[in-house]
Amino acid sequence: MTTTLASAIKPRAEDSFAISFAPLSIEEIYAKSDDPANGAVVMMSGVVRNQTDGKPVIALEYQAYEPMALRIFYQIAADIRLSTSDVNRVVIHHRTGRLQVGEISVLVAVGCPHRSEAFEACQYAIDTLKHQAPIWKKEHWEDGSSSWVSIGACETSEENC
Numbered sequence: 001m002t003t004t005l006a007s008a009i010k011p012r013a014e015d016s017f018a019i020s021f022a023p024l025s026i027e028e029i030y031a032k033s034d035d036p037a038n039g040a041v042v043m044m045s046g047v048v049r050n051q052t053d054g055k056p057v058i059a060l061e062y063q064a065y066e067p068m069a070l071r072i073f074y075q076i077a078a079d080i081r082l083s084t085s086d087v088n089r090v091v092i093h094h095r096t097g098r099l100q101v102g103e104i105s106v107l108v109a110v111g112c113p114h115r116s117e118a119f120e121a122c123q124y125a126i127d128t129l130k131h132q133a134p135i136w137k138k139e140h141w142e143d144g145s146s147s148w149v150s151i152g153a154c155e156t157s158e159e160n161c
Helices: 026-033 066-083 115-132
Strands: 016-020 040-047 055-064 089-095 097-100 104-112 135-141 146-149
Touching (some): 066 089, 066 115, 089 115, 104 115
Antiparallel strands (some): 055 097, 055 135
């Protein structure tokens, strides 16, 4: 699958995309991805962890260029549907603001008739979002320092983002 922004993609009514300052709800995202034709709903939950490369993290701060990020989300869903025509629902919600360890930063869910397609589509969605969406995070360290992790950092480093 490849993502291009050659034309304006409109979201499908059955899908859900959001950039939100408010906490994300697993139950809400699951409900948005559910459909009677689904045999599988695969959900990925990104959570603020307490360390990066062994260095203690106390919080992450997310910022996003919302209009473009949402266009990327729409394109991700369109690309998924080009490769897997029987996808019933695609849901991508991402937080902004300062998040504490243990808080959910992103939820991606895909509903399909079959599990293999749902797993593949969900992985494609989160991987593509991490590499292409204009969403930045600032890591706040236990020692009081902080640093920004730029878009595309997962591509240019060997880190497992």
